[in-house]
Amino acid sequence: MKLLRSMLSWCAAGAVAFAALGTSAAHAEDINFGIISTDTSAVLKQRWQPFIDDMNRQTGLSVKAFFATDYAGIIEAMRFNKVQIGYFGNASAMEAVDRSNGEVFAKVLYANGDAGYKSVLITNVNSPVKTLDDVFKHPKDLTLGWGDPNSTSGTLIPGYYLFAQHGMSVNASTFKTVLPSSHEANLLAVVNNKVDIATNNTIELATLKQKHPDKFAQVRVLWTSPLIPSDPLVWRKDLPAATKQKLLDFFTHYAKTDPKEKAVMANITGYAGFAASSDAQLLPIRQVALFQQKEKIAADTHLSDDDRKSQIAAIDAKIGALGAPAKP
Template sequence: MKFLRSLIVGVAAFACVAAHAEDPSQDLSFGIISTDASSTLRQRWQPLIDDLNKKTGLHVKAFFATDYAGIIEGMRFNKVQIGYFGNASAMEAVDRSNGEVFVKTVNANGEGGYYSLLITNVNSPYKTLDDVFKNTKNLNLGWGDPNSTSGTLIPGYYLFAKRGVPVTPASFKTLLPSSHEANLLAVVNNKIDVATNNTMEVDRLQQQHPDKFAQVRVLWKSPLIPSDPLVWRKDLPQATKDKLRDFFINYAKTDPHEKEVMKNLTTFSGFVASSNAQLIPIRQVALFQQKQKLEADKNLSDAERKTQMAALDAQLNALNSEAAKQQ
């Protein structure tokens, strides 16, 4: 009888462990876009993930890839269930990977977003934007990841396209796509002429290495970009979504430890609720860029161009209507 009771208890315990191991709501991968080296990102993000696991009972592990596309594709194939993105990569995750924005970051300075920058070394001969655009064929340009908001999408439109300069290898002496961190260090060390970046990375450099910050000159600053979103897969169980949303919205509000984690993580102070609506300005810029490419495409007939342009205009009109509802 004692043996039977022990057997029943053992089987029950095994069943609980097996059920837990098979429960996809408990084991999650948190994808983090490659703004810096994986080792640097892990050092910054792991304390927050540890707190997330402790407070929610979930089992979340960080997932890193060598580029933004790796995180987007990871979410597409359900290898990543939650991720930290920029707005452009979040748009891809929403459109291609069953993603949904649920919170966004809050800047420590109280601003509702951040800015894309074009930077150069303080000793560079390029002192102004006029200097840059008079000499593009002689420039080594540090460019961002193809899915980066501040490294490619925003400067590609607001800085280069509006001046009639396509960002292609033909336009520059050298076009060097890389991470924000690598581009910033290349400028500090005077290895490239100019590079795209953002105020988050440059502000962090100022806080942590003021001597290196002194080597940076800002040549251009973009319109405000909505702060970075966190995206989850829409098919996560509702109970898991509730745990995640509750954790992030309440994180670092009062707890000194949590505030320190955020301080070390980035220039953010916490998170607030958000939705896919924050991607509307990014979608508008992307559609404007598509229209410009259509206008310049000499392989299209007038009829093809007219049809495709009408489709883009319809999408833009729909976005404009949606943006008006959000105001």
């Protein structure tokens, strides 16, 4: 009888403990952190995991990294609530805000003090392409390493500020070949003479210069864009207010004084931390995207004059609603 009572007591205690664990698990906040595919998943994990580990410790949240093979994978994952927060470029953040119930809440800070970064067009230092004039004289002879369709510095900014300003659309009929890929892959393709020219950005070039100066010496910059606002962090609008506050506190205080945290940020891509932000930082990106739409419509020979005028008028109205237009 004593044994039975002892066993019953043990079972009761175990049930209470299990119930408590179940309650804790039920209230644990699981957050998936989406990270756009600027590089391979293995490299991104190596860069970001120490930061995510610190986030878990400091917020008490259960945060896991989520990688996809392209930018659209992160945008769609946020749309279906498989990702709750994400690191984006400005163009992909715009898509996440418009399509995935997203909201910009922070932006990265750069160790060199810059307020943003720039898109570049690059070639190999030994390439016969020496200037932009060489690019536009014979584009049909060139293979272009292009960015992800949702990349700010890889497609949107060079598409407008570089190619559209020269009356050129980027497609298979303009160049010998157009090869969309990640920033890292395009950079290595230029270094190894696998493409004639490629888009990229000043962040990737700075990282290459720091880690592989011999490879950096193989790169020639043909064109540099106006400043692009620093990369934003986006969360889903429907996250609980308390969770948002934990995340905002963590991001805006991280790496401000702690040397270990500063080292973690520097290893990601030369970042120094984060600052609070909002959807307002996407304004110039929205303007450029609308200008590109307008140019495509103006050049579309399949549209009637009336359709073309009405569609352009609709875009002009959207541009006007955003404020003063961006200038190249």
